[in-house]
Each structure stands twice: as C-alpha cells, then as structure tokens.
Amino acid sequence: MQYSLPSFLIVSSLLFCLGMYTVLTRRNAIGILMGIELVLNGAGLNFVAFSRFLEPSQTTNLLSGQIFTLFIIAVAAAEVAVALAIVLSLYSRMKSIDVEDFKNLRG
Amino acid sequence: MTDLIFNVFILLTIIPCFWVALSSNIVHAAFSLLITLFGIAGLYVLLGADFIGVIQVIVYIGGILVLIIFGVMMTQRGKLLPLSIQLPGKLFGAVLTGVILAALLLSATRTLWPVAAVLGEPQLTSAAIGDLLLGKYLIPFEIASVLLLAALIGAVLIARRSVRGE
Amino acid sequence: LLMAVVFFGLAMSARPNPRRDYFAALFMAGVGVVVALACVRLEGTLFFEAYRVDLFSQVFKVMLAMGFFLVVCLCTELNGIEERHHPEFYLFLTTCTLAMMMLVSSVELLTIYVALELSSYSLYILVPLRRGHGVDVEAGIKYLMVGACASAVMLFGLSYVFGVTHTTYLVEIIHVLPGVIGTPAAIVGLLLVLCGFFFKLAVFPFHFWAPDVYQGAANQVTAYIATASKVAAVAIIMRVVALSGGSSKYLVDMLVTLSIASMTLGNLVAIVQKDMKRLLAYSSISHAGYVLIGILSMSATGYASAIFYALAYLVMNLCCFLVVVKVSHDGSDLKIAQLAGLHRRAPLLAMALMLAVFGLAGIPPTIGFTGKFLVFAAAMEKGYVALVIIAMINATISLYYYILVVKAAYLMEPDEELPRLPVSIPTKVLTVALVTAMVVFGVAPSYLLEVARAAARMLM
Structure with missing residues (x-):
C-alpha cells in the first residue's frame, strides 16, 4: 500500500475492528482493557493522519489533529489507572468472596 | 522508499494485533500489544x-502498558475474572466486527478526501504544539488536568480500600 | 464561567480533609444553584470560541445545579458509604457536575470529549465506593467496561467527523456538514458519535449497564446517575443532532427505531422487576425513548419539548429517589415489598411517591403529562403518527407497573409491624417543594415552556 491517506484509514479501521473484537470476546477483564486501548490508538492514528493530509482550513492549522491525539493518550492513561484499581479491588474481593461462599456453605 | 518503511510499520502494527485478539494466553496478548x-x-x-x-513511546508504552502488564501479573495466579455481561460468544463478535470493518473500509476508500496538493515538509512540532495547547485549546487542557486529578484520587481510594480488605 | 470557578473551589475544598460533614457540601451546592440562576442571562463566547455560554447552555446549567443540590440534600445521613469516604464522595459529585456544566456549554469536539470523559470517570469511581459487600464493585466494573468502550467508539466517530470537516469547532461543522452528509464517512462518523452519547442516556442497544449499576451503586449515587447525567446527555445529543441540520433522512429513521425499541423494552421488562431501583432503571430507559421522540422531530418545538421533558424527568425521578433513600435507611437495596404499608409509616412520603409515579406514567395533573403531551405534539407536527401511537401504548403499559408500586405503598399490609419512619423536618420541606413543583408546572407550564422554547431557538 502506498503512503497515502486511504491506506492510513484502512490501518486504523483494522485496529478499530480488532480492538472491538477483543472487547467482545475476551473473558479476562484486563483483556477487554487491551481491546479498548487498541480502539483508542486507532482513533489517535486517524486524527494524526487527517491533520497531515488534509489542507488546513482557517481555524485549524496543521497540528489540531495531533493535539487531539495528545489528549487521547492522557485520557487513556487516566482510564487504565481507574480500570485497574477497580479490577484489582474486585480481584482481591473475589478471593475474599470465595472464602465467604465457603463459609456460607458450611454455616 | 517511504512506501517500504510505511509498509514495514503497517505490518509491525497489524500482525501483533491478531495475537492480542485471539491468543488464549493473556501474557502473550500483553506483549503483542507492546509491539503494536x-x-x-x-x-x-x-x-x-x-x-x-515520542509521547506515544514514553507515555503509552512506558506507562500504560507497564500498568497493564502489572495488572496481568497480579491477577495471574487466581482463576479468570468472570464477567457476567459476556456477549454470546465469538460468532456474534466476529460478525459484528466484520460488518463494521466493511462499513469503515467502504467509507475510507469511497469518500474523496480533499487531500492537500503539496504536503508540507514535516518540521519540528513540539514548539507549535506547546503554544497551541495553552492558546487555542486551553479549556480542554484545564478539564484534562481535573480529569487526571480525579482519576488519581479515585484510583488510590478504590485500591486502598481493597487492600485493607473491607 | 463564574460557576466553573466556584465549583473548582468546591472541588478543591472538598479534598479529603477528614471529618468534613454534610452541611458544608450542602451550602456549596446552594451557592452553585444561586450562581447558576444569576448568570442565566449571560451571553458570549469564551476561550477562543471553544466555550459558548448561551441561553441553551445556561438553562441546562441551572437544571444541573438544581439536580446536584437536590441530590446533596438527599444525602443527609449518607449511610450507603463509610464515613471515611464522605469528603471524597462529594469531591467526585462536584467534579462530575463541573464536567457536565462544561460539557453543556462547550462547542468544540475536543472539549466535549474531555468533559464527557471527566463526568463518566467520576461516576465510574463513585459506583464502587459503596459500603461492604462486593456486588457494587462488579457493577462498577461493568459500568466502566461498557462506558470506556462506548467512549472509544465515539472517539473513532469523532475522528471521522474531524476528517470530513477538518475542523473541531461545531459552528463550522454545522456549515460544512450538510454539504458532505452524503459521503459514507460522514454518516459512519456521526453514527458512531451518537453511539457514545446513547450509552450515557442508556438508549436501547446500550442499556445493559443501567439495571445492574442502578442496583449496585449506593442510593444517592444512583439518584445522581439517573437524573443529572441523563440531563447532560440530552443536552449534548441535541447539539449533535442539530449539527446534522435535520437533513439526513437516514438519521431520523435510526432515531425512530431506537426510541421505539428503548421505550418498549424499558416498559416490558420493568413489569417483572422486584427491586425498586432496577424498576427505576428500566423506567429511565423507557423515558430515554420518550425524550428521543422530542429530539428526533428536529424542530424548535421538538427541542423545546425535549428540554421540558428532561426537566420534568429530573424532578420526578428525584422525588422517587428521595423516597427510596428515606425508606431504606441502612442504604441497602429496596424491594418493592418493603414499601408495604408506607402510608401508615410516613404519609407524606407515600403521597410524594404516588404523585411522582403518576407523573412518570403521565397522568394529567402532573408535570409528566405535560412533558409527554408536548413531546407527542412535536412529533405529530412532524408527521410521525405511527411513532406517537406506539408511544401512547407504551405509556399505558408503563401505567401498569407504576400502579404496582403505588399498590404496594398503599394497599399491601406489611407482614410484620415496621417502626414508624422518622421523617426529619428538612426532608419534609424538600418533599413538599418537589411535590408542589410537580403539580404547579403540570398545571401551568407556560413560563417554563417559554424558557425552553427560547433555549431551543438558540440552538437552531
């Protein structure tokens, strides 16, 4: 594929679909997180590709696409932090839950 | 020449993706995400x-991926984390993503993008991004700072609560 | 903007200093409402046109501030969450309101995205904060996973919209988009963007999270999610739908099918619900369908009716949650059966519940009826007769399970004698205020309607 906008869009669409597929079929919570990361990266790539190839209109100069990607990375970082906090707290409770089930069974 | 490099990078991005989606072993998936x-x-x-x-390398790979791999390692010993909202199996997922892929590919190639005639020589962008960030995009910058703050406090709050085993 | 500063201060002050009690939060929220009301008339754009303050955004800001204030009033004895976490609880409620206020008046794609993320993340953190047992964390995970995925999909849509119009300012997009709406990329982009917002409103294909999160989260948090975040979602969907200039037939058909689906599904499933909060969750899904009717008629009256309906929905739902919070004093989930004999234990609450439930069903005297009536009128005007008929049928179906609730409160006798429910004075005042608001605006909605119509015109 030659170095042009449509090929970039194809790559980012592939990323999007693979990410969605991961989210839909993964059993593991952290696997779903990875899927979401893929989709976010696909969107980021799209933004940068658009800002590179399309000629700038008056309000947006060359870099507005890249600003968007910068924010995407920041938001993704916050997202992973919160998601892992919840996953780990569920995971630690999950072990404690097992213990409780066991207790109820006996009780 | 650029086409060759371009194709190399495309392969570098797409091939590992299949491992992330399909591989049964979660650790393999995490490392293939690294390559992607x-x-x-x-x-x-x-x-x-x-x-x-550069930001992508530092923040994404250095920070987020390390966090994900850390998460994978932490939960490796126990059984899989069951999630009760699992959509009905792989077929449904495959079909849905196939449809979306077709729509996206169609739209990507079909629409005629107003491609710029002359592609400007890429020059150093960090300075320009800096003044844009504090100039035109001040509001999102502020909101993003509050977002990171809230995420920070929230993550600590939830994690600390579970460590104490309430 | 003044209000954003106030809330920023509030967020800072609510930083987790130890024993910050409830009244300070209440005072701050009160200040928020006053400030919101004060600057309703404010006009103008700020921050390089990325942040537009106009009547449309101000009306929603007032509603958001009111919602926030009322929810804070609900948390008199915040028992659903340990004492240690109260300051943080208020902090996240404040950041969420701050984000939604930004969201309502932002006219630039990036600001919209970041504000939406902030409001959703503060909610993701609030949901698992509940005391003790693990069901809340599971709800938290589910909410987070579905939410993050929806926002990622929305982002992808945004990138296509950015690609087609190559500008991040909504003002320009409105000029450019109708021209290129034909291209497949524009349609796909807009569709994906709407998916993200439909998640927030819990419309049909994206409603899976709602019942579990409503049940899993603490009562006050559920009250907040049910009311305030829905209002913000309505506001932003209106901005995006107005974006497409009502030209694309394809979009309208999609909205029609979605609203029918979410109405019928919400009502049908609600019938079998036992848990009060799950019932309220499904009723909120069906109400999302009604609001969509107002939005999809894409006319000034349509938008005005949607704004009015959002306000009506806010008031009624808050009243329901007031009762839920008061009855389940230990912050646990409330089965409908537990409502039995409410009229003897707390007559005022029972009456308020009855009125709110009638409002939700759309019985004449209340605000709910006028809301539904306006929305149907707007839809009829645009000729969606079939849609209105289906909506009517749904309203009658919803009547059935609402009556079920009232029957439980009034007619059923509790198996064992429950203690007389102590209702503190401020809650009495609050309930009376909510009840009068419901009736007054039901009977004479003209003033509110005028404000809504003016706001809607601002949008076109």
Whole structure:
C-alpha cells in the first residue's frame, strides 16, 4: 500500500475492528482493557493522519489533529489507572468472596 | 522508499494485533500489544508528528502498558475474572466486527478526501504544539488536568480500600 | 464561567480533609444553584470560541445545579458509604457536575470529549465506593467496561467527523456538514458519535449497564446517575443532532427505531422487576425513548419539548429517589415489598411517591403529562403518527407497573409491624417543594415552556 491517506484509514479501521473484537470476546477483564486501548490508538492514528493530509482550513492549522491525539493518550492513561484499581479491588474481593461462599456453605 | 518503511510499520502494527485478539494466553496478548504500540509510534513519526510519536513511546508504552502488564501479573495466579455481561460468544463478535470493518473500509476508500496538493515538509512540532495547547485549546487542557486529578484520587481510594480488605 | 470557578473551589475544598460533614457540601451546592440562576442571562463566547455560554447552555446549567443540590440534600445521613469516604464522595459529585456544566456549554469536539470523559470517570469511581459487600464493585466494573468502550467508539466517530470537516469547532461543522452528509464517512462518523452519547442516556442497544449499576451503586449515587447525567446527555445529543441540520433522512429513521425499541423494552421488562431501583432503571430507559421522540422531530418545538421533558424527568425521578433513600435507611437495596404499608409509616412520603409515579406514567395533573403531551405534539407536527401511537401504548403499559408500586405503598399490609419512619423536618420541606413543583408546572407550564422554547431557538 502506498503512503497515502486511504491506506492510513484502512490501518486504523483494522485496529478499530480488532480492538472491538477483543472487547467482545475476551473473558479476562484486563483483556477487554487491551481491546479498548487498541480502539483508542486507532482513533489517535486517524486524527494524526487527517491533520497531515488534509489542507488546513482557517481555524485549524496543521497540528489540531495531533493535539487531539495528545489528549487521547492522557485520557487513556487516566482510564487504565481507574480500570485497574477497580479490577484489582474486585480481584482481591473475589478471593475474599470465595472464602465467604465457603463459609456460607458450611454455616 | 517511504512506501517500504510505511509498509514495514503497517505490518509491525497489524500482525501483533491478531495475537492480542485471539491468543488464549493473556501474557502473550500483553506483549503483542507492546509491539503494536511501537508500530503505531513509528506510524506517527512517519506522519511527521514526531512529538506525538515520542509521547506515544514514553507515555503509552512506558506507562500504560507497564500498568497493564502489572495488572496481568497480579491477577495471574487466581482463576479468570468472570464477567457476567459476556456477549454470546465469538460468532456474534466476529460478525459484528466484520460488518463494521466493511462499513469503515467502504467509507475510507469511497469518500474523496480533499487531500492537500503539496504536503508540507514535516518540521519540528513540539514548539507549535506547546503554544497551541495553552492558546487555542486551553479549556480542554484545564478539564484534562481535573480529569487526571480525579482519576488519581479515585484510583488510590478504590485500591486502598481493597487492600485493607473491607 | 463564574460557576466553573466556584465549583473548582468546591472541588478543591472538598479534598479529603477528614471529618468534613454534610452541611458544608450542602451550602456549596446552594451557592452553585444561586450562581447558576444569576448568570442565566449571560451571553458570549469564551476561550477562543471553544466555550459558548448561551441561553441553551445556561438553562441546562441551572437544571444541573438544581439536580446536584437536590441530590446533596438527599444525602443527609449518607449511610450507603463509610464515613471515611464522605469528603471524597462529594469531591467526585462536584467534579462530575463541573464536567457536565462544561460539557453543556462547550462547542468544540475536543472539549466535549474531555468533559464527557471527566463526568463518566467520576461516576465510574463513585459506583464502587459503596459500603461492604462486593456486588457494587462488579457493577462498577461493568459500568466502566461498557462506558470506556462506548467512549472509544465515539472517539473513532469523532475522528471521522474531524476528517470530513477538518475542523473541531461545531459552528463550522454545522456549515460544512450538510454539504458532505452524503459521503459514507460522514454518516459512519456521526453514527458512531451518537453511539457514545446513547450509552450515557442508556438508549436501547446500550442499556445493559443501567439495571445492574442502578442496583449496585449506593442510593444517592444512583439518584445522581439517573437524573443529572441523563440531563447532560440530552443536552449534548441535541447539539449533535442539530449539527446534522435535520437533513439526513437516514438519521431520523435510526432515531425512530431506537426510541421505539428503548421505550418498549424499558416498559416490558420493568413489569417483572422486584427491586425498586432496577424498576427505576428500566423506567429511565423507557423515558430515554420518550425524550428521543422530542429530539428526533428536529424542530424548535421538538427541542423545546425535549428540554421540558428532561426537566420534568429530573424532578420526578428525584422525588422517587428521595423516597427510596428515606425508606431504606441502612442504604441497602429496596424491594418493592418493603414499601408495604408506607402510608401508615410516613404519609407524606407515600403521597410524594404516588404523585411522582403518576407523573412518570403521565397522568394529567402532573408535570409528566405535560412533558409527554408536548413531546407527542412535536412529533405529530412532524408527521410521525405511527411513532406517537406506539408511544401512547407504551405509556399505558408503563401505567401498569407504576400502579404496582403505588399498590404496594398503599394497599399491601406489611407482614410484620415496621417502626414508624422518622421523617426529619428538612426532608419534609424538600418533599413538599418537589411535590408542589410537580403539580404547579403540570398545571401551568407556560413560563417554563417559554424558557425552553427560547433555549431551543438558540440552538437552531
């Protein structure tokens, strides 16, 4: 594929679909997180590709696409932090839950 | 020449993706995500967005991926985390993504993009991004700072609560 | 903007200093409402046109501030969450309101995205904060996973919209988009963007999270999610739908099918619900369908009716949650059966519940009826007769399970004698205020309607 906008869009669409597929079929919570990361990266790539190839209109100069990607990375970082906090707290409770089930069974 | 590099980076991005989606072993998936992110960073640099490319490497791979791998390691010993909202199996997922892929590919190729006639030589962007960030995009910058603050406090709060085993 | 500063201060002050009690939060929220009301008339754009303050955004800001204030009033004895976490609880409620206020008046794609993320993340953190047992964390995970995925999909849509119009300012997009709406990329982009917002409103294909999160989260948090975040979602969907200039037939058909689906599904499933909060969750899904009717008629009256309906929905739902919070004093989930004999234990609450439930069903005297009536009138005007008929049928179906609730409160006798429910004075005042608001605006909605119509015109 030659170095042009449509090929970039194809790559980012592939990323999007693979990410969605991961989210839909993964059993593991952290696997779903990875899927979401893929989709976010696909969107980021799209933004940068658009800002590179399309000629700038008056309000947006060359870099507005890249600003968007910068924010995407920041938001993704916050997202992973919160998601892992919840996953780990569920995971630690999950072990404690097992213990409780066991207790109820006996009780 | 650029086409060759371009194709190399594309392969670098897409091939590991299949492992992330399909591989049964979660650790394999995490490391293949690493390779994909490197591929994307390369694509960014190829697109003349050098600042973003570097940021991608540092923040995304250095920070987020380390966190994900840390998470994977932590939960490795126990059984799988069951999630009760699992959509009905792989077939449904495959079909849905296939449809979306077709729609996206169609739209990507079909619409005629007003491609710029002359592609400007990519110059250093970090300075320009800096003044844009504090100039035109001040509001999102502020909100993003509050977002990171809230995420920070929230993550600590939830994690600390579970460690104490309430 | 003044209000954003106030809330920023509030967020800072609510930083987790130890024993910050409830009244300070209440005072701050009160200040928020006053400030919101004060600057309703404010006009103008700020921050390089990325942040537009106009009547449309101000009306929603007032509603958001009111919602926030009322929810804070609900948390008199915040028992659903340990004492240690109260300051943080208020902090996240404040950041969420701050984000939604930004969201309502932002006219630039990036600001919209970041504000939406902030409001959703503060909610993701609030949901698992509940005391003790693990069901809340599971709800938290589910909410987070579905939410993050929806926002990622929305982002991808945004990138296509950015690609087609190559500008991040909504003002320009409105000029450019109708021209290129034909291209497949524009349609795909807009569709994906709407998916993200439909998640927030819990419309049909994206409603899976609602019942579990409503049940899993603490009562006050559920009250907040049910009311305030829905209002913000309505506001932003209106901005995006107005974006497409009502030209694309394809979009309208999609909205029609979605609203029918979410109405019928919400009502049908609600019938079998036992848990009060799950019932309220499904009723909120069906109400999302009604609001969509107002939005999809894409006319000034349509938008005005949607704004009015959002306000009506806010008031009624808050009243329901007031009762839920008061009855389940230990912050646990409330089965409908537990409502039995409410009229003897707390007559005022029972009456308020009855009125709110009638409002939700759309019985004449209340605000709910006028809301539904306006929405149907707007839809009829645009000729969606079939849609209105289906909506009517749904309203009658919803009547059935609402009556079920009232029957439980009034007719059923509790198996064992429950203690007389102590209702503190401020809650009495609050309930009376909510009840009068419901009736007054039901009977004479003209003033509110005028404000809504003016706001809607601002949008076109």
